[in-house]
Structures are given as structure tokens and as C-alpha cells.
Amino acid sequence: MRLMEVSVKEYFHSVNLDKDKCRGCTNCIKRCPTEAIRVRKSKAQIINERCIDCGECIRVCPHHAKTAISDSLDMINEFKYKVVVPAPSLYGQFDKKYSRNNILNALRLIGFDYVYEVARAAEIVSEATRQLLKNPNIKKPMISAACPSVVRLIQVRFPSLIENIVKLESPMEVAAKIAKNEVHEKYKIAMEDIGVFFISPCAAKVTSVKSPYEKQKSYVDGVISIKDIYIKLLSALSKVDDSSKLALAGLEGIDWANAGGESGALETYNVLAVDGIHNVIKIFDEIEEDRLSDIDFVEALSCSGGCLGGPLTIANVFIAKTTLKKHINAASKRDIKNMDKKSYEELVWTSNVEYKPVMKLDQDVSKAMEKLEKLEKIYADLPGLDCGACGAPNCRALAEDIVREIANETDCIFKLRQRIRDLAEEMVDLGGKMPPVMDKDTTE
């Protein structure tokens, strides 16, 4: 049993493949930032150890074969008391005419008993971050842990940046913890009867609930994607009763849905906000080589446009930005400066992330050297078209797969063609040969 738990923790991924829909094309393998996908037998295969759940493949797949494992709305019925913690990006999904209060009341209408905005918890995390920024002993630039894909990217590709990660719980976790305790105390309901559900713009958040790196167990009991709940919310919005005042978050918390929102709340100019996983990689290269030493805080988000651009959202990210702006303007600035030191210490992670050396060619250095040498030779001999027809994202990745013994040189169609051509030439050549006893041309 224990062994099973470990393996689930190790390999759980929320990004999944719908085999019936996958046509084995090369779109996803080319887009994956960690080269974690190969096409085998006309189907994409995800290399679990490398996947960071960024959802780039979900976004790019023209056949919608890449999906996210998330929980269904029915799951809320497993709990006596149902709490919802919506991501701020949810507000950007609907027509501007609906207020934040409309949307939160619509959540109540579709079955939730209690609403706590993640945006409110985001303001608490912002304040805790502001306090950490004042600490002269903290490693700078601090890198936000708000985006779980970015944290996992650091784990597989930027081990030297692990100590730069701001080890504070995410707004989702903070919201879930506060909401659960509030309900427990207010209504005297047993903790195990309270189910907390996060409404998520992305797959990475599902992974961070099912397999958290910052602690043993998440406070969130289920993750429902924005995509899956959208229609229900939309119809509820048309008949919503707006009597309860549920919109309590301030503008800073709502702005977390945007790229630049989290860093904008820090009251310092020495911040850098980067969005889009491929851009994040470039910035991390700069930090790793000490070229951004004048920056105190880096907000790095895997999706272009931030969480509003999440792969499980509905609205176009640019339209959603405009909508969110309206909600931000309608909200007030909340003051939570009086947070005491103890309460922000409660946000600090109780466990840590470790380096996962998935790019290493071999455990043994000299064997890895031999493999790299071989890899270079193979690579120099490949056509360099990076066509992806072999199932690997580029020629270099194929060369790497060959030395890892999970691919062959003839997987390359150009190499295969060359071999066939050589063989054909040899056959023609042999076809021209005649045994001397039968050869009539031979002069005597």
C-alpha cells in the first residue's frame, strides 16, 4: 500500500492523453518545454518524469487529444458541506455585465454552501511576500512559487534556483485552509465533512493538489476546471439572486489573475514579471548566470497572459484581460498591513522541492561522458531538419534517445531512405555481376 502511495506521489500528472483522438502528429512534441513527449505507434506518449504539467500540449493540440484530469462537479456531493474557492481568473470568463458578486452568487446557486475568494488569500500572500522582501538574508532574486509549473520547471531544469523560490503557500492553499477553519468554527461542522473545491484555470493546480511538493497533504479536496463548470455557471448567472454580498477581495488580489499582478502588489520597482513558459526559461537562464542581480523579485507564470491564459479557461485571454480590468476598477484597495509575523510564518512550506536530474544521460559521470560523445557524433550525422517525423521533437532529442536506447538511427526517415538507397545501389551493382562461366562478354 505504502509503495503504491509513493509511486502515485512520484508520477501523478494531470495532463493526460485521449488515445482515440490522438493522430500522432508532431504539434505537441515540438511545443513541450521539457521535451517530455514522443510519438510512438501513432500516439503521443508523455515521459512522466519530465512533464511539468504546464498544459502547452493541451493548448496546441489541434485534435483536442490532450486533456487534463480534474474532478467533476458531482464530487462535491461526497461532502456534507461544500466550500468553493474560485481562482481570480474565473472573473475574466463572463460577460462584463456580470459583477463579481453575480458570479460568486451563481457558484452558490449551482450547489456550493460557502464561498471564499482565492483573491482574498492572494492579498495575504502578497503581504507575507512584502515582509519577506525586507529580510536581508533572503536569497534574491526571489522567485514566486505561485505557478506550480514554474516550480516544477525549476526542479527539472534549474536546480541552482531552488533556493530562490519563495517558499510560501499558494493563495489557493491559504484560501482553502482559512475557509475550512471558518466553516468549522462558525457552523460547528466536523472538518472531514467539509469539502473544499478549487475552480482552476489550469492542469498544474490539479497536480499541486493531488501531489503537493510544499507539504504532505493539500487542504483542497477537489479541483474543478473552469472549462467544466462554465456552462452551469452561465445558466445560473441568468437567474442569480444577488442578495448576498460575497465579493470581499480587494483589487490587488484580483489582479493576481494577470501577468504582472502579483509583482505589482509588492510596492517596489525591482521586480520582473515574465509570462509564457518559453520566456520563463530565458529569464531563468539569465538569473542562473547572475545577470539579474538588481532584481529582488521575479514573478514567473507558465501561461502567456498569466492565469487568465490558462489552458482550462474559456474566454480568449485578451478579452478576459479587459473584463478583469473592469472587476479590478470596481473593487477597492484592501488594507491588510496589520498582519502579524506569526500569521505569515504559518504560510511557510513544511516540505521542500528537490532537484530531479531528468536531463542527465547516466548516473555515472564517465558513462554519461561516453554517451554525450556518442550523442554528438550521431547528431552531427542527422539531417538537422528537426522535422519530428521520428517522434522526437528535434534531431538532437533523437540523438539523445538513441544513446538512451529508446530509439534507433533508422527512426529518422532520411537515414532510413539513405540506407535503402545504399542497399538499392548495391543490388544494382550486384545485379550487373555475372559468374565467369556464363559471361559472354569476356574476351579470351
Add this chain to the structure above:
Amino acid sequence: MSTIKLRYDIPANDFVTAGEASSNVKKKLTQIGVSSDKIKKAAISMYEAEINAVIHGNGGYADVEISSDKVIINIIDYGPGIPDVELAMKAGYSTASDNIREMGFGAGMGLPNIKKYADKLEIFTEVGKGTKIVLTVYFS
């Protein structure tokens, strides 16, 4: 014991490709499994030397030798050479033009940074002929 030899061209005054060689070496060291702090030392010192060759040295090339215990990086340029090596090693001293400084380079930290991050640094230079920088980072 095997060694991996790599050669990279460093084009003159090309800030777009500048740094590509060092980032390439970084990837290879990661694949071998060199620890991240050593990779950082090699990548930063090589990057600085590469940028020096781009800015001051009219370009040149890099010869990199990776073995299981160290990496030796040779950066060779055909530039003006360094008349006073001791002065060039001083933090903040630079002969970079205003144009270069406007691009965020030329802070006079190139050679001092190489010295700081490399375990061994040798400079061979001749005025009018060029400069060869040999830097070594040990893995253990």
C-alpha cells in the same frame, strides 16, 4: 579517459548570438550530471570571456574540452590585445565605447568576473595580435 572537444565560432560584434556557446556548454554539462554550482561557474566565466571576444576582440572562437573531472575553455580572439593586463583585471576598468555601454555591457567586470568564477585563469595576449584566455573549472 575520454574528453569531449567542442568548437564554437564567436562572430565579431554580434550581440544576438553572443552567449550561445556558453549556454550550449551549460546544457552539455547538465547532461553529464555535473553539479549545478560547477556548471554555474563554467557558464558565467565562459559567457564573460565570450562577450569580451565579441566586444573587444573582433570575434574569434572557443575551444572547449570537457573531461570527467574538469572543463577547460579556451577563448581565442584576433583583437587588439591587452596592453596592461593588471589594469584590465581591475573591477570597473573598461575600454568599451559608449555604444557598448549603452547596451548594458562594458561595466569593467568581464575579467574580474572570470577570475571570480573560474578555478584557474590564464591570459596570453599580444598587442596588435590578439588574446587567448584559458579558464578551467574543476568538478570536484
